[in-house]
Structure formats: C-alpha cells, structure tokens
Amino acid sequence: MAGILQKKDTDQLLKWIGGRRKFRLLYKITRDGCSGPTFHSKCDNKGMTVTVLHNNNDTVYGGFTSQNWTSVGGTYFSDPKGFLFQLKFDGKWSPDQFLIKPDRHDYAIYCHSNYGPYFGGGYDLATFNGTLNASNGIFALNGSCDLGHTYDMKGTDFNTFANGNLQVKDLEVYQVDECDMNDPLEVPWRKTPEWTTRVMQELKEEIENYRPLEQLKLRQTKVLLIGQIGAGKSSFFNTVNSIFRGYVTSQACSGTADHSLTTQFRAYQVRNSPSDKPLNFRLCDSRGLEEGQGIETQEMCYLLDGHVPEKYVFNPSIPLTPDTPGFIKAPKLKDQIHCVAFVIDASTVDVMSEKILEKIRNLQTPMNQRGIPQVVLLTKIDKVCEPLQHDVGLTYFVPAIQEYVNRVAMMIGLPRSHVIPVKNYESERELDTNVNILTLLAMQQILHFADDFLYNYLDDLDPEILDKMSTTD
Numbered sequence: 343m344a345g346i347l348q349k350k351d352t353d354q355l356l357k358w359i360g361g362r363r364k365f366r367l368l369y370k371i372t373r374d375g376c377s378g379p380t381f382h383s384k385c386d387n388k389g390m391t392v393t394v395l396h397n398n399n400d401t402v403y404g405g406f407t408s409q410n411w412t413s414v415g416g417t418y419f420s421d422p423k424g425f426l427f428q429l430k431f432d433g434k435w436s437p438d439q440f441l442i443k444p445d446r447h448d449y450a451i452y453c454h455s456n457y458g459p460y461f462g463g464g465y466d467l468a469t470f471n472g473t474l475n476a477s478n479g480i481f482a483l484n485g486s487c488d489l490g491h492t493y494d495m496k497g498t499d500f501n502t503f504a505n506g507n508l509q510v511k512d513l514e515v516y517q518v519d520e521c522d523m524n525d526p527l528e529v530p531w532r533k534t535p536e537w538t539t540r541v542m543q544e545l546k547e548e549i550e551n552y553r554p555l556e557q558l559k560l561r562q563t564k565v566l567l568i569g570q571i572g573a574g575k576s577s578f579f580n581t582v583n584s585i586f587r588g589y590v591t592s593q594a595c596s597g598t599a600d601h602s603l604t605t606q607f608r609a610y611q612v613r614n615s616p617s618d619k620p621l622n623f624r625l626c627d628s629r630g631l632e633e634g635q636g637i638e639t640q641e642m643c644y645l646l647d648g649h650v651p652e653k654y655v656f657n658p659s660i661p662l663t664p665d666t667p668g669f670i671k672a673p674k675l676k677d678q679i680h681c682v683a684f685v686i687d688a689s690t691v692d693v694m695s696e697k698i699l700e701k702i703r704n705l706q707t708p709m710n711q712r713g714i715p716q717v718v719l720l721t722k723i724d725k726v727c728e729p730l731q732h733d734v735g736l737t738y739f740v741p742a743i744q745e746y747v748n749r750v751a752m753m754i755g756l757p758r759s760h761v762i763p764v765k766n767y768e769s770e771r772e773l774d775t776n777v778n779i780l781t782l783l784a785m786q787q788i789l790h791f792a793d794d795f796l797y798n799y800l801d802d803l804d805p806e807i808l809d810k811m812s813t814t815d
C-alpha cells in the first residue's frame with residue numbers, strides 16, 4: 343500500500359527536522375482504521391513523529407513533534423521543536439514550515455487516549471476523536487483547525503492550509519528514527535563506477551596494462567606496505583595476487599602473532615594467470631610496527647631510497663647500516679619506493695596508541711621530504727560494519743565507513759581521498775567480485791599516485807641523465 347509521502351517530501355521534512363534519519367510508517371487510517379485508541383496503540387512512545395494528511399483536493403499537510411504520543415486523560419505537552427507544515431496545495435508542490443511560537447511551546451501537542459494526533463492549543467490542528475468510518479473513500483474528520491494559536495502560520499489560514507475542510511483520503515503517522523550509521527545511504531559518500539563484473543574486468547585490465555612512465559625506462563613501480571603488526575599488509579598483497587592468479591592464494595604468510603609475523607623485506611611480484619608474467623608493479627611487504635620495535639626512521643630512509651636488499655630481515659636490536667651484508671650502496675630508481683601505503687586496521691583505530699601514531703608520523707617525515715605520495719589502506723572494514731560481512735559492495739554507501747575514513751585521514755594527516763577502505767581475503771575460499779573491485783580501486787589509485795611521483799621525478803631530471811639512464815632488471 344503506497345504511503346502519502348514521496349521521496350521529495352521526506353527529503354524536505356528531513357531538511358526541517360535535521361540530522362540523518364529515516365521514516366517508518368506506524369499508522370495509516372485507510373489500513374488500520376480511523377480510531378483514537380488504535381492511533382495510540384501504534385504510535386505511543388515512539389519518539390519523534392510526523393503526522394501527515396492528504397485531502398480530497400490533493401493537498402498534503404500535517405505536523406511534526408519530537409515528543410512521545412501518550413494515552414493520558416487529556417494533557418498538553420511542551421515541544422520547542424514542533425511545527426506544522428504543508429507540502430502540497432491543490433496538487434502543487436508548495437513546501438512551507440510553520441514553527442511553534444516561542445511563548446507557546448507548552449501547547450505543542452495534546453494527548454488523549456481517545457483522540458488522534460492533536461497539535462496546538464487552538465486546537466491549531468485537531469484531527470479526530472473516537473472512531474470514524476470512511477464514506478466513498480473519504481474520512482470526514484471530526485476535529486478542528488483553529489490555526490495561529492500555537493504555531494506561527496505567517497498569514498496562511500485554514501483555506502490556504504487545508505482547503506478549509508478536514509475531508510481526507512488518508513492520514514498517516516511516521517516515526518522519525520535516528521539512522522543507524524551502518525544503514526546504507528542512497529547515494530554513495532564517494533563516487534565509484536558501478537560495481538559490475540564488467541567494471542571489475544576493466545579495472546583488472548587497466549592494472550594488467552599498467553606501465554610506469556615510458557621515458558624513465560622503469561619496468562616496475564614499487565609500493566611499500568607499512569603499518570602496525572597484524573594490520574593486513576601481507577593479506578593485502580595476497581588479495582591483489584589472488585585477483586590476478588584467479589583463485590585465493592596466500593603466498594605471503596599472514597596471521598596473528600605476538601610480534602610481527604612478517605620479518606623480512608619482500609618486494610613481491612604479482613603474476614598474472616595464465617601467463618605467469620609479472621605485472622609492472624611490486625608490493626613491498628615489511629615488518630609490522632610495534633611500540634618499541636619495528637622500523638626506525640633511519641631504516642625507513644634506507645627503505646625509501648632503495649638500499650634495503652630483498653629478504654633482508656629486520657632486526658630491532660641490530661638496525662640496518664651501510665655495513666650490513668647486501669646493503670645496496672648505489673640504488674637506482676628501480677630500487678626506490680614510489681608510493682607508500684600505510685595499512686591501518688579499522689577495527690583497532692579507536693585503540694591505536696599515541697606511541698604508534700607518533701611512530702607513523704615520524705616515518706612520514708622522510709616520505710614527505712622525498713615527495714613520496716602516501717595512501718592509507720583501511721583494512722578489516724568487515725569487522726567494524728556488519729552489513730559489509732555480507733556485501734562489500736556497500737562500502738561506499740555506509741556512513742560508518744565514511745566516518746572511519748575521515749577519522750583516519752585526520753589522524754595520519756592526509757586528505758580524505760587518500761584513505762581507501764579495503765577488505766582482504768582472509769577466510770574466503772573463492773574470489774568475490776566486490777572484494778576484487780574494492781581492491782582494484784585501491785590498486786588503481788596507488789598506481790596513479792606512484793605515477794605522480796614519477797612525473798615529478800621526470801620533471802626534475804636533466805635530459806642528458808635521462809638519456810643515460812640505465813634500464814631495470
């Protein structure tokens with residue numbers, strides 16, 4: 343059964359009421375019967391409500407209260423937020439709000455167990471009392487409309503408010519509920535292409551065909567994954583790798599342990615199935631950050647500049663120095679890091695220690711000095727938002743995730759657009775289109791950022807050096 347309110351109407355009402363809320367139909371006289379006790383049985387103690395009437399002239403009007411309706415013997419209740427409104431007059435969209443007069447708050451609504459919704463001490467808008475039946479689809483309401491006593495009608499009278507009669511086709515009462523932060527929005531908080539298998543395929547192809555800047559003769563860009571232990575760095579590589587391999591793989595060891603599970607520096611190749619050809623980027627996995635351990639600022643400088651050899655084992659008690667075996671003394675562009683992805687576990691954001699945060703900020707200094715772009719991969723979003731456990735496709739529609747993104751952006755000091763939510767494969771045995779799209783969108787952005795770095799690098803290069811530049815491995 344269709345309700346009176348269209349989307350345009352609820353949008354307008356929400357503008358007046360404020361906040362992120364949703365409407366839930368509690369009572370409808372054409373469905374439930376026009377009776378005071380029935381109205382109270384369905385609408386008492388439901389918090390904010392909107393009462394809306396639709397008359398024979400296609401005029402839509404009503405009243406809002408933030409107070410509970412209750413079944414009492416006849417009492418006024420105060421409500422400074424109450425208002426009357428009109429949405430349509432004679433079929434024409436004519437939204438208008440009539441606020442409660444400042445000195446009449448105490449007469450906002452009138453509750454009586456045998457009455458329907460009553461607004462104002464005039465009564466400004468009294469709908470019905472007792473039980474009424476419809477005649478030819480019309481309810482001739484036995485209330486009254488003595489406007490202007492409690493609500494400021496700004497010159498609107500009974501004729502221009504409700505065509506001078508209380509003959510209605512329907513009357514409805516909606517509960518105006520706080521929206522759950524996990525309730526998906528109708529429009530995404532960040533725009534992405536439509537999530538279809540085709541789009542997934544296109545993203546995949548774009549990344550398969552990705553080449554770093556031609557002029558730099560660089561075969562692969564290098565992306566460093568860095569973050570707290572157990573944040574999902576190794577799992578992110580595994581997720582990207584799984585997409586291109588065509589099945590869920592776990593080449594990089596992932597799991598939970600007291601200290602970082604990953605101890606080695608690995609610049610992982612992502613191989614495309616079935617050719618097994620490596621893609622033109624590498625994801626560098628590193629040791630997890632811990633309060634007293636992990637990667638220090640000097641080590642980070644070595645990492646960024648490409649001095650750290652493959653499979654180097656980070657040892658918190660013996661930091662890397664130029665004398666460490668394998669230390670790459672004269673690194674080339676191919677050895678350097680071109681984009682850094684901080685991997686942050688959404689489910690621990692609220693309890694992240696100030697020390698870790700400080701560590702991350704310290705590590706950002708050498709990145710900023712080198713102009714290396716940074717993103718945040720916000721992992722484990724499924725753990726903080728129940729609907730995402732069933733459908734990752736809702737990620738960009740759920741306000742809770744937007745809030746995490748905003749919070750993390752503030753914490754790390756990066757623009758919000760640099761914070762990318764992801765959900766890694768962890769218990770799945772099969773690939774999922776939406777998980778893939780989410781991951782590929784993240785990879786796409788990372789590679790765009792890496793290119794930005796390379797463009798800057800190119801701009802700074804002397805053309806002669808460019809000519810002489812060595813090729814990659």
Ligand SMILES: Nc1nc2c(ncn2[C@@H]2O[C@H](COP(=O)(O)OP(=O)(O)OP(=O)(O)O)[C@@H](O)[C@H]2O)c(=O)[nH]1
Pocket residue numbers: 569570571572573574575576577578595596597598599601602603604605628629630631685721722723724725764765766767768769
């Ligand atoms: N639910 C869920 N679990 C995840 C996600 N990403 C990773 N995990 C799990 O989190 C745990 C840690 O993941 P890892 O990938 O090993 O984390 P890491 O950052 O490499 O950790 P270290 O190498 O110890 O520093 C594993 O049990 C993963 O399965 C995710 O997006 N959602």
Ligand SMILES: [Mg+2]
Pocket residue numbers: 575576577595596603604627628
């Ligand atoms: Mg790891």
